[in-house]
Amino acid sequence: MGDQHNAVAAGAPRTIIDKIWDARVIVVQEDECLLWVDRHYVHEGSHHAFAQLAKAGAPAARPDLTFGFADHYIPTRPASGVDGVRMVDLLAKNTAAQGIRNFGAGDARQGIAHVVAPELGLTLPGLVIVCGDSHTSTHGALGAFAFGIGASEVAHVLQTQTIWQSRPRRMLIEIGGVLPEGVTAKDLAIHLVARLGADFAVGHAIEYGGDAIRALSIEGRMTLCNMSIEMGSRLGIISPDERLFAWLAGRPGVPSGEDFSHAVESWRALATDPGAVFDHVVHVDAREVEPSVTWGVSPEHAAPLSGCAPDPSGIPDPLKSAAAREALAYMGLEPGTKLKDVAIDRVFIGSCTNGRIEDLRAAADILRGRRTRISGLVSPGSTRVRLQAEAEGLDRVFTEAGLEWAGSGCSLCVGMNGDLLNAGERCASTTNRNFRGRQGKGSRTHLVSPAVAAASAVTGRLTHPADLGAR
Amino acid sequence: MEPFRSLSAPACPLGLPNVDTDQLIPARFMQTPRDQGYGRFLLHDLRRDASGALDPAFPLNDERFAKGGALIAGSNFGCGSSREAAVYVLVDSGLRCVIAPRFGDIFASNAAKNGLLTAMVSDAELTALLADPDVREGRNVSVDLETQTIRTGKLSVAFDIRPDRKQRLLNGWSDVDMTLSHRAAIDDFVMRDRVQCPWAQTPALRA
Numbered sequence: 001m002g003d004q005h006n007a008v009a010a011g012a013p014r015t016i017i018d019k020i021w022d023a024r025v026i027v028v029q030e031d032e033c034l035l036w037v038d039r040h041y042v043h044e045g046s047h048h049a050f051a052q053l054a055k056a057g058a059p060a061a062r063p064d065l066t067f068g069f070a071d072h073y074i075p076t077r078p079a080s081g082v083d084g085v086r087m088v089d090l091l092a093k094n095t096a097a098q099g100i101r102n103f104g105a106g107d108a109r110q111g112i113a114h115v116v117a118p119e120l121g122l123t124l125p126g127l128v129i130v131c132g133d134s135h136t137s138t139h140g141a142l143g144a145f146a147f148g149i150g151a152s153e154v155a156h157v158l159q160t161q162t163i164w165q166s167r168p169r170r171m172l173i174e175i176g177g178v179l180p181e182g183v184t185a186k187d188l189a190i191h192l193v194a195r196l197g198a199d200f201a202v203g204h205a206i207e208y209g210g211d212a213i214r215a216l217s218i219e220g221r222m223t224l225c226n227m228s229i230e231m232g233s234r235l236g237i238i239s240p241d242e243r244l245f246a247w248l249a250g251r252p253g254v255p256s257g258e259d260f261s262h263a264v265e266s267w268r269a270l271a272t273d274p275g276a277v278f279d280h281v282v283h284v285d286a287r288e289v290e291p292s293v294t295w296g297v298s299p300e301h302a303a304p305l306s307g308c309a310p311d312p313s314g315i316p317d318p319l320k321s322a323a324a325r326e327a328l329a330y331m332g333l334e335p336g337t338k339l340k341d342v343a344i345d346r347v348f349i350g351s352c353t354n355g356r357i358e359d360l361r362a363a364a365d366i367l368r369g370r371r372t373r374i375s376g377l378v379s380p381g382s383t384r385v386r387l388q389a390e391a392e393g394l395d396r397v398f399t400e401a402g403l404e405w406a407g408s409g410c411s412l413c414v415g416m417n418g419d420l421l422n423a424g425e426r427c428a429s430t431t432n433r434n435f436r437g438r439q440g441k442g443s444r445t446h447l448v449s450p451a452v453a454a455a456s457a458v459t460g461r462l463t464h465p466a467d468l469g470a471r
Numbered sequence: 472m473e474p475f476r477s478l479s480a481p482a483c484p485l486g487l488p489n490v491d492t493d494q495l496i497p498a499r500f501m502q503t504p505r506d507q508g509y510g511r512f513l514l515h516d517l518r519r520d521a522s523g524a525l526d527p528a529f530p531l532n533d534e535r536f537a538k539g540g541a542l543i544a545g546s547n548f549g550c551g552s553s554r555e556a557a558v559y560v561l562v563d564s565g566l567r568c569v570i571a572p573r574f575g576d577i578f579a580s581n582a583a584k585n586g587l588l589t590a591m592v593s594d595a596e597l598t599a600l601l602a603d604p605d606v607r608e609g610r611n612v613s614v615d616l617e618t619q620t621i622r623t624g625k626l627s628v629a630f631d632i633r634p635d636r637k638q639r640l641l642n643g644w645s646d647v648d649m650t651l652s653h654r655a656a657i658d659d660f661v662m663r664d665r666v667q668c669p670w671a672q673t674p675a676l677r678a
């Protein structure tokens with residue numbers, strides 16, 4: 001992140017990043033500014049911050065702007081661990097003590113914060129949104145200035161409804177052209193991390209722009225903004241447009257009637273001005289993006305599904321080369337292995353990256369009338385997504401194909417609720433992190449899109465749907 | 472928070488790039504209340520072999536580095552999740568300083584709030600530090616925050632840190648006290664905003 005010298009001259013064209021910052025800043029100091037926090041989302045993992053709050057003997061400043069979500073630990077199937085229940089109860093107790101509304105177990109609005117808050121319309125354009133979770137960047141798809149924070153910051157926001165931040169540098173990633181048929185927002189996200197690197201955008205806020213972004217659905221935009229943190233950026237954002245306003249209209253937390261028209265007018269003005277200056281601009285041609293998959297233990301360890309695992313001796317940076325060698329050893333892959341030849345044991349479809357209705361529909365379209373060779377878990381991102389999917393009969397498509405249909409939560413994305421892989425098991429997963437042991441000690445994760453996860457379940461190898469035979 | 476000014480202690484040469492927060496503390500330990508201590512979870516799975524025994528070749532398992540001090544990591548240290556527990560494991564292990572070319576951004580800001588210095592050096596300086604005989608032999612390395620320098624018998628390396636993080640570490644400030652000194656400005660903002668941006672101040676979906 002930069003400093004106040006990074007501010008834009010008065011009257012000059014501004015980016016959406018600057019516009020929201022300027023509108024929500026309360027105190028300007030040289031190194032850091034005090035920002036108002038419009039929405040604060042907490043979850044079971046926020047227990048450290050609630051403990052700090054209790055220690056300080058302080059009440060929550062704005063419980064009406066704070067919302068609780070049972071997602072990380074909530075059991076999603078009968079076999080999930082029992083510890084999760086304790087953590088879900090602890091969240092319910094901590095939020096109740098502060099008068100914070102909590103969407104807990106059994107609530108029709110339960111689900112992953114980054115899925116539920118947008119679908120409820122709690123997340124709105126122009127708002128500053130924080131949560132003790134790095135994938136808070138997801139909400140930038142709705143034109144919000146949203147970023148993940150740590151427990152001390154969560155405690156600070158609870159006590160003051162504000163946060164100290166330094167103005168981020170601005171980065172524009174412009175995706176021109178049209179994504180090829182069968183290439184999804186997830187493929188684009190994986191492609192960008194692989195191409196630019198896992199630390200490329202540290203200290204920057206990313207705006208995604210260009211024709212390919214305009215053409216994405218709001219769900220697809222969320223998938224992309226979600227993975228901004230995988231490039232090191234705390235914040236990814238997309239300027240609001242008519243497609244977004246249509247998506248927002250009628251959601252419970254969105255103003256209605258005249259208030260809505262009034263709000264839309266102000267949201268429209270948030271879009272980055274023509275000629276606004278970024279500190280860093282990257283152009284990517286959407287036509288170059290292929291269905292993509294990770295082969296290692298960092299999201300930057302990725303390649304087109306049509307490609308191969310690399311040969312580490314060809315990587316010039318010695319530390320990166322050594323890391324790639326260790327990654328391949330951990331993943332149990334030989335250098336040069338064709339990725340389409342990699343046999344997998346399990347699939348996971350879900351998470352804040354790909355647990356939305358559009359994602360489940362894409363996976364179900366592949367699985368309808370087919371049987372899977374391997375087992376797997378499908379966990380909708382929210383209870384609302386689950387009910388919608390069940391109304392459309394998607395749950396039966398998954399179970400008839402041979403996958404398990406679970407409740408909503410983070411589930412096997414991080415395994416905190418006890419949904420875990422066994423050591424050595426290899427999973428094609430629609431999540432966002434392929435870190436060592438992320439899905440359980442010794443687990444091996446390949447990040448993929450929902451369509452690739454579904455096709456891979458059918459063959460038992462990493463597979464693109466286009467390569468499946470007739471049903 | 473305990474302020475950080477300087478340090479003279481061994482610096483463990485870890486050197487791995489992209490050490491993510493899931494490595495720093497695997498998720499399964501994160502239910503633990505803080506007062507029970509987090510040091511035992513530091514890089515829990517990475518420092519053990521398949522049988523669960525401590526791997527003697529892993530730098531942090533070398534007894535010369537067991538008492539803490541500094542850690543020389545690789546680029547993008549602390550990338551990944553926002554879990555502040557990734558800082559608790561280091562601090563509770565007696566580590567007060569991590570040296571790396573780049574840090575995960577949320578990790579670095581969490582570190583500054585817990586008295587842990589994140590010192591940024593260039594890739595070339597990292598390589599030099601990792602190869603330095605004093606470092607490798609576990610002799611004391613000195614780190615001074617005011618002057619932003621790391622010294623071994625042979626090397627003197629200037630490091631970078633964001634000014635706000637430096638101030639916070641030097642002063643050991645409590646952010647909440649600092650914020651509440653601006654209470655009047657905050658109240659003014661809210662009053663204005665209730666009119667200008669009612670959907671922000673009063674969510675249609677009330678608590």
Ligand code: SF4
Nearest residue numbers: 135351352410413414
């Ligand atoms: S689904 Fe995974 S990445 Fe998303 S909030 Fe949950 S644990 Fe984090």
